[in-house]
Amino acid sequence: MLSKNADRLAKIWLWLSALVIILVLLSVLGYVFINGIGAISVSFLLDMPQNNWREGGIYPAIVGSLIVVFVALAFAAPVGVGTAMYLTEFRTEGLVTRIIRTSSDALNAVPSIVFGLFGLSLFVFYLGDYTGGPSLLSAGLTLGFMILPTIIRTSEVAMRNVPYAERMESFGMGASKLQTIRNIVLPGAVPGIATGLILSIGRAVGETAPIIFMVALNPTIPKSLFGSGNTLTTQLYYLSMEGISMKVAFGTALTLMLVILTLNAITRVFKKRLSRNLRRC
Amino acid sequence: MDSKNKIEVKDLNLWYADKQALKDNNLHIKERKVTALIGPSGCGKSTFVRCINRMNDLIDGVRITGSILLDNKNIYDKDVDVVALRKRVGMVFQRPNPFPMSIFDNIAYGPRIHGIKDKDSLRKIVEESLVGAALWDEVSDRLGTNALDLSGGQQQRLCIARSLAVKPEVILFDEPCSALDPIATGKIEDLIHELRKKYTIVIVTHNMQQAARVSDFTGFFLLGKLLEFGKTRDIFENPKKKETEDYITGRFG
Amino acid sequence: MKKLFDQERVVGAALMVFSITALVILLLIMLFILDGGLPLFNKVSVSDFLLGDKWVPAKGLFGASQFIVAALLVTFGAILLSVPLGISCAVFLAEIAPGWAKRIVRPAIELLAGIPSIIYGVFALIIIVSLVRVTFNVATGETILAASIVLAIMILPIIISISQDSIESVPRLYKEGSYALGATDWQTIHRVLVPAAGPGIVAGIILAMGRAIGETMAVVLVIGNVEKMPAGLLDPGETLTSAILLEMGEAVVKSTHYNALFCLGLVPFILVLFMSVLSSRLTTKNKARFA
Numbered sequence: 001m002l003s004k005n006a007d008r009l010a011k012i013w014l015w016l017s018a019l020v021i022i023l024v025l026l027s028v029l030g031y032v033f034i035n036g037i038g039a040i041s042v043s044f045l046l047d048m049p050q051n052n053w054r055e056g057g058i059y060p061a062i063v064g065s066l067i068v069v070f071v072a073l074a075f076a077a078p079v080g081v082g083t084a085m086y087l088t089e090f091r092t093e094g095l096v097t098r099i100i101r102t103s104s105d106a107l108n109a110v111p112s113i114v115f116g117l118f119g120l121s122l123f124v125f126y127l128g129d130y131t132g133g134p135s136l137l138s139a140g141l142t143l144g145f146m147i148l149p150t151i152i153r154t155s156e157v158a159m160r161n162v163p164y165a166e167r168m169e170s171f172g173m174g175a176s177k178l179q180t181i182r183n184i185v186l187p188g189a190v191p192g193i194a195t196g197l198i199l200s201i202g203r204a205v206g207e208t209a210p211i212i213f214m215v216a217l218n219p220t221i222p223k224s225l226f227g228s229g230n231t232l233t234t235q236l237y238y239l240s241m242e243g244i245s246m247k248v249a250f251g252t253a254l255t256l257m258l259v260i261l262t263l264n265a266i267t268r269v270f271k272k273r274l275s276r277n278l279r280r281c
Numbered sequence: 282m283d284s285k286n287k288i289e290v291k292d293l294n295l296w297y298a299d300k301q302a303l304k305d306n307n308l309h310i311k312e313r314k315v316t317a318l319i320g321p322s323g324c325g326k327s328t329f330v331r332c333i334n335r336m337n338d339l340i341d342g343v344r345i346t347g348s349i350l351l352d353n354k355n356i357y358d359k360d361v362d363v364v365a366l367r368k369r370v371g372m373v374f375q376r377p378n379p380f381p382m383s384i385f386d387n388i389a390y391g392p393r394i395h396g397i398k399d400k401d402s403l404r405k406i407v408e409e410s411l412v413g414a415a416l417w418d419e420v421s422d423r424l425g426t427n428a429l430d431l432s433g434g435q436q437q438r439l440c441i442a443r444s445l446a447v448k449p450e451v452i453l454f455d456e457p458c459s460a461l462d463p464i465a466t467g468k469i470e471d472l473i474h475e476l477r478k479k480y481t482i483v484i485v486t487h488n489m490q491q492a493a494r495v496s497d498f499t500g501f502f503l504l505g506k507l508l509e510f511g512k513t514r515d516i517f518e519n520p521k522k523k524e525t526e527d528y529i530t531g532r533f534g
Numbered sequence: 535m536k537k538l539f540d541q542e543r544v545v546g547a548a549l550m551v552f553s554i555t556a557l558v559i560l561l562l563i564m565l566f567i568l569d570g571g572l573p574l575f576n577k578v579s580v581s582d583f584l585l586g587d588k589w590v591p592a593k594g595l596f597g598a599s600q601f602i603v604a605a606l607l608v609t610f611g612a613i614l615l616s617v618p619l620g621i622s623c624a625v626f627l628a629e630i631a632p633g634w635a636k637r638i639v640r641p642a643i644e645l646l647a648g649i650p651s652i653i654y655g656v657f658a659l660i661i662i663v664s665l666v667r668v669t670f671n672v673a674t675g676e677t678i679l680a681a682s683i684v685l686a687i688m689i690l691p692i693i694i695s696i697s698q699d700s701i702e703s704v705p706r707l708y709k710e711g712s713y714a715l716g717a718t719d720w721q722t723i724h725r726v727l728v729p730a731a732g733p734g735i736v737a738g739i740i741l742a743m744g745r746a747i748g749e750t751m752a753v754v755l756v757i758g759n760v761e762k763m764p765a766g767l768l769d770p771g772e773t774l775t776s777a778i779l780l781e782m783g784e785a786v787v788k789s790t791h792y793n794a795l796f797c798l799g800l801v802p803f804i805l806v807l808f809m810s811v812l813s814s815r816l817t818t819k820n821k822a823r824f825a
């Protein structure tokens with residue numbers, strides 16, 4: 001039976017393909033863990049770098065990453081959720097929604113290095129007097145632009161998943177549109193929106209190219225939003241590219257990886273709750 | 282003339298997870314006759330017919346007990362090759378489902394997967410099958426066009442031709458006309474009438490007139506159980522069970 | 535009766551301002567990249583830029599063809615490596631995998647998609663580069679091929695998830711029709727399901743190409759960064775994006791060099807926008823086909 005054998009072989013190949021992918025993931029994770037675990041400790045996370053990063057900790061990069069992510073989210077979360085709300089609750093499908101959605105998709109496709117060039121020319125050269133030039137604020141805003149499409153898309157899906165009937169019920173009881181949004185749509189969409197926000201935090205924390213021209217390898221704690229600082233990713237780039245200290249580079253990589261794994265685990269919890277909610281309806 | 286039993290169903294039970302959908306069904310299907318299965322929707326007649334070529338194997342969580350003998354061989358035995366079984370027992374579905382490819386490739390699909398590569402043989406099979414399904418005259422000049430461009434009734438006859446192309450012994454029809462208009466339905470019924478000369482046919486239908494028109498035998502299903510079975514004329518003119526009579530006279534259903 | 539101060543309309547108007555932000559940012563990006571790049575063409579012709587192969591900023595030579603060729607080679611290499619694996623895995627998830635396997639593979643793919651590119655870069659810098667060096671017995675593993683491999687890993691999640699979606703959206707009816715004719719699982723998969731899902735899968739591949747062309751960090755660490763026309767996959771090279779990253783620091787603001795680097799960014803930008811439009815077109819068309 002030729003077709004029987006072909007079937008069996010093909011299935012072995014399909015199983016293997018999944019196995020290969022698992023192995024690739026495990027080797028990336030394993031590589032980062034094995035090399036980074038020796039470097040990482042509480043003091044590594046909370047100490048200042050010493051001796052041009054060859055010793056000491058990575059505290060400034062952690063603070064820098066927190067700041068840029070905070071700035072990015074402070075911009076993109078309200079704008080993104082607001083856009084999603086406008087698309088789902090205030091506009092019927094048509095030219096306007098199509099334009100908004102297409103620009104959001106296009107923005108999502110822009111290569112990260114192009115965001116870097118854009119951030120450099122807009123925030124550093126054009127608006128430098130207001131942003132402090134190559135500052136954490138400039139970097140954070142650039143990241144905010146970059147994660148905006150993700151937030152729009154995920155929030156829109158979350159709001160659309162709130163059943164139409166529930167809105168109608170609320171209108172039927174005499175509630176206004178705003179009351180309906182506040183009492184029905186937003187509570188129902190919160191798990192989905194939160195998942196999208198965490199996803200975007202993960203992206204913002206992990207991106208390098210968009211902010212590489214705005215942050216330098218800086219061993220001091222950033223003094224303000226308008227000051228310069230560095231982040232986990234940019235530090236990792238400089239340390240490994242210039243071969244300054246692979247030990248600290250791996251420690252930084254593991255720290256970054258742990259952040260990503262934690263965010264991933266949180267979204268998993270949210271997703272579980274989300275599917276439970278959906279089943280209840 | 283009484284023909285031999287092609288299919289014998291014995292004590293057939295089927296569960297979807299915990300829900301029992303078929304209960305203790307016994308039934309003989311005669312060779313080269315048309316057997317119609319009727320009953321209200323959800324009575325299990327479609328589930329039943331999908332047991333005969335083991336299409337229910339594709340659904341997760343289905344459990345089956347009992348046996349179905351095809352030429353005295355239980356198709357649920359461990360050593361049965363499901364692929365070979367489905368080649369012998371073809372199926373035409375409720376909604377026409379031609380593949381998104383040309384008319385020719387649709388018909389040639391079956392022969393090709395069963396190893397026929399020779400162009401001339403394929404062309405011959407395609408023509409025979411289309412003639413057999415009374416579609417040849419309508420499509421012979423455009424075998425290369427996409428099958429999805431045909432009308433619903435033509436698509437359904439294409440699907441019949443597609444199953445003829447693998448030279449089955451039994452053809453199962455699962456409500457083949459429910460998505461078609463009356464004219465297309467009439468053509469399919471004529472075709473079934475023709476096909477019974479060569480094939481054993483089982484047709485599930487919710488249309489009682491259709492069962493009366495096309496079948497030699499009729500079985501009435503209710504709540505997963507074959508309640509009554511007999512010659513079509515007997516079932517329609519002289520039902521033994523009250524439920525059967527209620528159903529065919531339109532008192533419920 | 536309409537109130538003079540209608541809360542709903544105020545909120546609606548405010549949200550409208552929010553919702554045009556994406557468009558405004560997109561337009562600003564175009565404006566600033568063009569503004570940064572176009573002055574180059576006062577000094578260098580478009581064809582010299584696109585076709586020239588001498589990139590010597592100090593001498594005013596800005597031929598970018600070796601960067602373009604390297605970027606295309608890297609991208610095609612990545613696609614070649616990841617498409618067979620990605621589609622196989624998508625088929626596995628959509629058709630073959632039992633529940634427990636899906637519960638392992640799917641989160642693994644999500645995680646793969648979430649790992650930052652710089653971490654892939656650091657991984658590739660040691661592991662993949664040495665792998666290439668040893669396997670092919672070349673002087674340095676920092677090659678186009680190394681970049682292709684790491685990009686292939688990075689774009690796998692895109693290819694898998696989009697292919698899986700399109701395979702799963704092929705109507706059940708096709709599958710049943712094929713099985714009813716006595717087809718095996720594999721025959722059904724490769725003769726009916728994958729062809730029917732074709733346009734959707736192609737859309738995923740195009741999207742993945744866009745991602746690969748635009749990627750910077752993972753590539754710059756492993757490609758060797760030699761400004762020379764690569765002769766093959768085992769040559770080092772430098773892509774558009776890595777050139778921008780490496781030279782921006784030394785370019786004087788508003789100089790011709792600075793303009794040229796923006797033009798290097800313009801190339802993947804335009805390509806990627808084009809690909810994203812093409813991909814979403816294909817996706818909508820595919821969905822309409824089965825509706």
